[in-house]
Amino acid sequence: MAKLILSLNGNVINQFFIDKASVTIGRDLGNEIVIDDPLLSRQHARIVCIEKDHIVEDLQSSNGTRLNGSPLKRQILQHSDVIELGSHHLRYMSSRVAADIELERTMIIKGLSHMAAEIAAEGAAPATTPVTSVPVARATKTNLPEGSVKVLAGSGRHAEGETIHLDRVVATFGTPGEQLIVIARRPQGYVLSHVEGAYPTRINGQNIGSAPHLLRDGELIESAALRLEFRLAPFQKNAQDSTDLSHKTH
Amino acid sequence: MNNEPFHLELACLTESGRVRARNEDTTAVDSDYGIAVVADGMGGHRSGEVASQMAVDFSLKRLRSKIIRLRDGILNQTPIQFANQIVGETNQKIHLAASQQTGCGGMGTTLALAIFHGQKVALAHVGDSRIYRLRAGKLQLLTRDDSLLCDQVEHGLIAAEDAADSHNRNMVTQALGIQASVTVHLQEEDLLVGDVYLLCTDGLSDLVEESDLELIVDALKTNLPMAASHLVQLANDNGGYDNITVALARICEPVVEPEPIVEPQGWLARLLAWLSPKSAEK
Numbered sequence: 001m002a003k004l005i006l007s008l009n010g011n012v013i014n015q016f017f018i019d020k021a022s023v024t025i026g027r028d029l030g031n032e033i034v035i036d037d038p039l040l041s042r043q044h045a046r047i048v049c050i051e052k053d054h055i056v057e058d059l060q061s062s063n064g065t066r067l068n069g070s071p072l073k074r075q076i077l078q079h080s081d082v083i084e085l086g087s088h089h090l091r092y093m094s095s096r097v098a099a100d101i102e103l104e105r106t107m108i109i110k111g112l113s114h115m116a117a118e119i120a121a122e123g124a125a126p127a128t129t130p131v132t133s134v135p136v137a138r139a140t141k142t143n144l145p146e147g148s149v150k151v152l153a154g155s156g157r158h159a160e161g162e163t164i165h166l167d168r169v170v171a172t173f174g175t176p177g178e179q180l181i182v183i184a185r186r187p188q189g190y191v192l193s194h195v196e197g198a199y200p201t202r203i204n205g206q207n208i209g210s211a212p213h214l215l216r217d218g219e220l221i222e223s224a225a226l227r228l229e230f231r232l233a234p235f236q237k238n239a240q241d242s243t244d245l246s247h248k249t250h
Numbered sequence: 251m252n253n254e255p256f257h258l259e260l261a262c263l264t265e266s267g268r269v270r271a272r273n274e275d276t277t278a279v280d281s282d283y284g285i286a287v288v289a290d291g292m293g294g295h296r297s298g299e300v301a302s303q304m305a306v307d308f309s310l311k312r313l314r315s316k317i318i319r320l321r322d323g324i325l326n327q328t329p330i331q332f333a334n335q336i337v338g339e340t341n342q343k344i345h346l347a348a349s350q351q352t353g354c355g356g357m358g359t360t361l362a363l364a365i366f367h368g369q370k371v372a373l374a375h376v377g378d379s380r381i382y383r384l385r386a387g388k389l390q391l392l393t394r395d396d397s398l399l400c401d402q403v404e405h406g407l408i409a410a411e412d413a414a415d416s417h418n419r420n421m422v423t424q425a426l427g428i429q430a431s432v433t434v435h436l437q438e439e440d441l442l443v444g445d446v447y448l449l450c451t452d453g454l455s456d457l458v459e460e461s462d463l464e465l466i467v468d469a470l471k472t473n474l475p476m477a478a479s480h481l482v483q484l485a486n487d488n489g490g491y492d493n494i495t496v497a498l499a500r501i502c503e504p505v506v507e508p509e510p511i512v513e514p515q516g517w518l519a520r521l522l523a524w525l526s527p528k529s530a531e532k
Contacts, residue, residue, distance in 0.1 A: 048407065051398055052417035055407055076408055076415045108292070108358060111401050111423035169462045169484055172469040182470060184480060186487050195473045 002054055002077075002094040004047075006035065008087060018054060023047045025085065026059075039063050039086030047077070051109060054092070056083055146233040147190050147215070149173075149183070154225035163231075166190060179224045183215070190215045190232065199224040256441055257505045258284055258366055261474035262497035265482050267453055268490030274298030275451050275495040276306040283317045284366035285310060286497040288379050290451040292425065293348075293357030300351075301344050301359040301427050308343055312336045313365065320367065329365045329372035330438050337361060337374050337426070337434045344427030358425035362393065362449045364499060371447065373437050377425045380455050382463065383439070384446040384471070389464035393435060396424035419456065446471050447499040450481075453492035457485045467498070474498045 006014040016023075016033050025033040028042040035044075041061035048055045057074040058065040065072045066084040075081075083090040147166045151158045157173075158164060164171065166185055172195065174180040179197030183190050192213045194201035201208050202222040203215075215221075217232040260279035266272060274291040276299075287309060291302030316332045319325040327335070340361070348357045360377025373381050378395040394400060398421040402408050408416065426432060446467050454463075462484060470477035478496050485494045 050402060050407065050418065051421060053402070053408075074408065076412055076417075078415065107421050108425055108428050109398060109421045109423060111396070111398070168465055170466050170469050170480060176469075176472045180472065182476070182480070184483065186483070193476065195470060195476055 002092065004033070004083075005091045005093060006033070007089045007091065018047060018049060021049050023049075024059075025090070026061075033090075035085060035088050037086035037088050040088075044085055045072075045083065053077075054094070056081075056092075061085075144185055144187060145189050147185075148231050148233075149221070149228040150231065152220075152227040152229055154227065173228065174223055174226055179226075181221070181223045181226075184212075188214070190230070192221060194223070197224065255369060255504055256366075256443065257502040259474055259500040259502055260286060260498065261478050262286065262288070262495075263475070263478040263482055264288075264493065264495040265486070267492055267494050268486050270491075270493055272296070272299065273493045274302055275453070275493040276302040277449075277495045277497050278306050278310055279497055279499070280310065280314070283314050285313055285317075286364045286366075286447065286449055286499045287361065288449045288451055288495045288497050289359045289361050289426075290377065290379050290453075290493070290495070291357065291359040292422075293354070295353045297348070297354040297357035298359070300347070300354060301357040304344050304347065305340050305359045305361050305426055309336050309340045309361070309363065312339065317365070317367070329367045329370070330374075330436050333363060333365055333372050333374040334434050334436055337363065337376065338432065341376075341426045341432040342430070345430055348427050356428075358427040360396075360422065360451065361426055364447055364449060364497075366441070366499065366501075369441055371439050371441055373439065375435050376432055377422045379449065379451045382448040382450075382460075382467075384448065384464065384467045385442060385444070387464075387468050389448075389460060389467065391460070392437065392439070395422075396435075397422050420452070441501050443501055443503055445501040447501075449497040449499075451493065451495040453490075453494035454481060454485045454496055456492065457488040457490070457494075471500055474500060 002018045004016045004018065005012055020032065023032045024043055024046040025031055025035065026042050026044040027035065027037065027040045031043065043059050044061040045056060045058050045065045054077040055074060056067065056072065056077050058072050063086065067075050068082055077092045079094045081092045083092065148163050149166065150163045151160055153160060166183055168185065170182055170184050172180055172182045174197065179199055180195040181201050182193050182195050192215050194208065194210060203213055204220050215230045219230045221228040221230060258281055260281050262277040262279045264273060264275045264277045275289065277288045279286045287306050289302035289305040291298030293301060313336055316325060344359065348354045360379040362375040362379035362381050364381060365372040373392060375381060375393050376396060378397045380391060381393045382389050382391050398418045399413055399416055401423065402416065402418065403410050403413055424432060448463065448467055458481065463481065466480050467477055470480060478498055481496050482494045
């Protein structure tokens, strides 16, 4: 169950549970949440409940609504968000935190088409073309390594002497369909694998076979005529530590 | 046996991920019949596994018998028609098992299915498992999720770029086995040499950006098992919150049987062959 805590100048004056599909906020007495504030419009904002989401939207109010200091049009509420209307603040408190995603299991529920009319937000422009691509969940922040390879010899796509920064999740070298190697960027480091080709992939002259190989700074990679020198930059964390140290010496 | 105009390469991989103890996903590919399928089961106890396994086993068995008759020219149905029929039957079978078997009440599963036949592929799906296609280096999502999140975005309730903040991430609006009937999403696409089809459960598509899916499939398409393992590995590196499943299919040039080299017979033929400019180059 989520609730809203109403405050004025830091003093809590009321609290409201969100227990309906739609909760309107404004100066008018017909609203679920009535706030007596001359800066508010009669119908100022509302909160729509869709399963586990509470979506707050400004109802084109004269003086506008802000969410955590930024102008609001429509936003999914997160625990501890502050909705600012006139001189008043509404703090959203929910036991549900977005980070819970790893603990939740897939559930079946009814689609929105049957209730579209009730919840269709005012002024909400339904996507004209079906939106099929919904972005991915926030990935956990991982500290990825920084590395590069220098081309010492022989590769069509890259010039000899060129340094290629390994900033994507994978980088391949060689010719697809003939002779190819891949370097994957992972939290624990860069991992080299032989993808295809009759010539073995070698590290400092040793055949790695079909097993993935965790690259170390300065290692020489060979695949047919291709020769790459791998360079691993020190972790950024260390770099930050060293700047901290330099501050302390002042 | 396979007289298709294209040669098909297939690979699939499923893992439980880094958080869940059990794997409720199931996947299979069949290169003889040109089928790729993934399913993401849900339900209490072990019923999620039961549902996804049933969906894959039953639909594969039924599809094979249809495809045999299609190839023999004695079936008056197109792949898209029998895909619709078979997914509907699969739904009924799981729905019935859910009501009869102990511990299976309420079980369900998503299903994403591709049938490659001739110049075309028939695609069918229910739930939030997805089908993408890589063509000329660009990855495109071909399916629309049966999910509340997708509904919310399409109704204009939330912006697509805010969807990652939603708490409604794992809510599907349809799955096999839940109700007596189901609406199967169907489509047919023309095949081109070089296309790669990617079928996956939300354990992959929720955790890996589309640009990274595109990069990995494009970079490693000449070794599909390795592409599959790199995709699963990245989903794990990004958290591995859910079971991760991927099936890949690459459309290749037909394998041309090399013409048998027949040595010319008789002394005159051998002499003429020896005199011809082609053999002189040897």
